[in-house]
Amino acid sequence: MNETPRTISARLQLNQGGFSLDVDLHLCGRGVTAIFGPSGSGKTSLLRCIAGLEAQAAGRIEVDGECWLDSARGLFVPPHRRAVGYVFQDANLFSHLSVRRNLEFGMKRVPVRSRRVAWDQAVQLLDLDALLERAPDRLSGGERQRVAIARALLTSPRLLLMDEPLAALDAQRKAEILPYLERLHEQLDIATFYVSHAPDEVARLADHLVLLRDGAVLAHGELGETLARLDLPTAFGDEAGVVIESEIIEHDPHYHLTRLGFVGGEVLVGLRHEPVGHRLRFRVHARDVSLALERAQGTSISNLLPVRVAQLAEADTPAHVLVRLDAQGTAVLARITRRSADQLAVAPGKQLWAQIKSVALLD
Numbered sequence: 001m002n003e004t005p006r007t008i009s010a011r012l013q014l015n016q017g018g019f020s021l022d023v024d025l026h027l028c029g030r031g032v033t034a035i036f037g038p039s040g041s042g043k044t045s046l047l048r049c050i051a052g053l054e055a056q057a058a059g060r061i062e063v064d065g066e067c068w069l070d071s072a073r074g075l076f077v078p079p080h081r082r083a084v085g086y087v088f089q090d091a092n093l094f095s096h097l098s099v100r101r102n103l104e105f106g107m108k109r110v111p112v113r114s115r116r117v118a119w120d121q122a123v124q125l126l127d128l129d130a131l132l133e134r135a136p137d138r139l140s141g142g143e144r145q146r147v148a149i150a151r152a153l154l155t156s157p158r159l160l161l162m163d164e165p166l167a168a169l170d171a172q173r174k175a176e177i178l179p180y181l182e183r184l185h186e187q188l189d190i191a192t193f194y195v196s197h198a199p200d201e202v203a204r205l206a207d208h209l210v211l212l213r214d215g216a217v218l219a220h221g222e223l224g225e226t227l228a229r230l231d232l233p234t235a236f237g238d239e240a241g242v243v244i245e246s247e248i249i250e251h252d253p254h255y256h257l258t259r260l261g262f263v264g265g266e267v268l269v270g271l272r273h274e275p276v277g278h279r280l281r282f283r284v285h286a287r288d289v290s291l292a293l294e295r296a297q298g299t300s301i302s303n304l305l306p307v308r309v310a311q312l313a314e315a316d317t318p319a320h321v322l323v324r325l326d327a328q329g330t331a332v333l334a335r336i337t338r339r340s341a342d343q344l345a346v347a348p349g350k351q352l353w354a355q356i357k358s359v360a361l362l363d
């Protein structure tokens with residue numbers, strides 16, 4: 001029996017101090033939904049409402065047909081009765097208990113018949129075997145966070161709420177933990193809401209994106225489609241760009257290159273160790289895409305794609321424009337100078353060649 005929620009709906013209003021959260025979300029109850037937005041936009045407040053930690057929240061929350069809040073009917077399911085696992089920025093472990101005891105604490109809250117994540121599964125997934133008898137103060141920040149994630153999993157949540165779980169870690173520790181998060185999402189079918197400020201984490205982990213601003217939902221949808229929209233703040237600044245799902249087509253050991261195929265094209269990247277057929281996500285920043293009228297000859301750039309201009313928009317500087325391109329089914333963004341746009345007569349429908357100067361692999 002698969003008990004994973006298939007839909008999550010949250011219609012919520014919360015007023016606290018001068019801030020008000022007012023959202024109406026209908027989300028797929030599968031995969032990772034990134035909650036993204038500037039500081040103070042209400043990301044944590046949204047998670048707290050879903051977890052039942054904001055008693056004043058009004059509205060309705062339904063997770064896979066199970067109602068957790070319906071203020072019109074006076075229904076408020078208390079936090080400990082909602083099947084959520086909450087992972088905070090700081091691991092919040094019990095310092096007087098060993099890792100094993102911390103994990104047991106999470107698991108014992110759940111009756112045996114309702115357990116969906118087994119002890120061995122969580123310990124293995126987060127690689128905690130060697131750490132079980134340690135005290136939390138003898139763990140690194142990254143290890144502590146792995147324990148916190150395992151503890152949340154062992155409560156067998158229907159919904160995993162992660163509030164900037166990597167924000168307190170330095171770049172090296174972050175890079176250590178990301179593969180664990182990826183594995184977790186690949187191997188366990190637990191819907192996850194993942195709050196993050198970091199575009200690279202979102203690009204790597206998320207399937208869906210919710211953009212919050214001033215307590216309201218600016219946009220939500222599938223990650224690739226949402227990142228390719230020119231009317232959202234994600235299209236501006238240095239981080240703007242798309243995420244593309246691809247598969248390894250072939251390796252070229254002579255030139256130390258790997259060819260990746262995706263809907264509508266191929267790109268070459270540095271030699272990968274994974275086998276042909278392996279799926280990889282990569283990011284193409286808008287700033288790394290330039291446009292040409294013809295297929296360039298005599299260039300060192302090997303990643304050239306035939307594209308059709310879909311849409312043009314103002315960029316964040318008057319010197320640039322943003323161009324949404326259709327690479328035979330895959331959306332790509334380009335940020336080019338206004339001068340180049342005029343010289344190439346870039347307009348919707350025009351056929352061009354996109355030169356991709358750099359591809360950022362997400363793993």
Ligand SMILES: Nc1ncnc2c1ncn2[C@@H]1O[C@H](COP(=O)(O)OP(=O)(O)OP(=O)(O)O)[C@@H](O)[C@H]1O
Pocket residue numbers: 016017018019037038039040041042043044045046
């Ligand atoms: N208990 C509270 N009482 C009054 N105002 C609060 C309370 N908690 C949060 N706020 C306010 O609500 C707004 C949203 O806060 P929230 O923590 O949800 O934002 P956020 O998007 O998670 O921000 P950050 O990225 O900085 O963590 C902020 O303006 C904050 O000051």
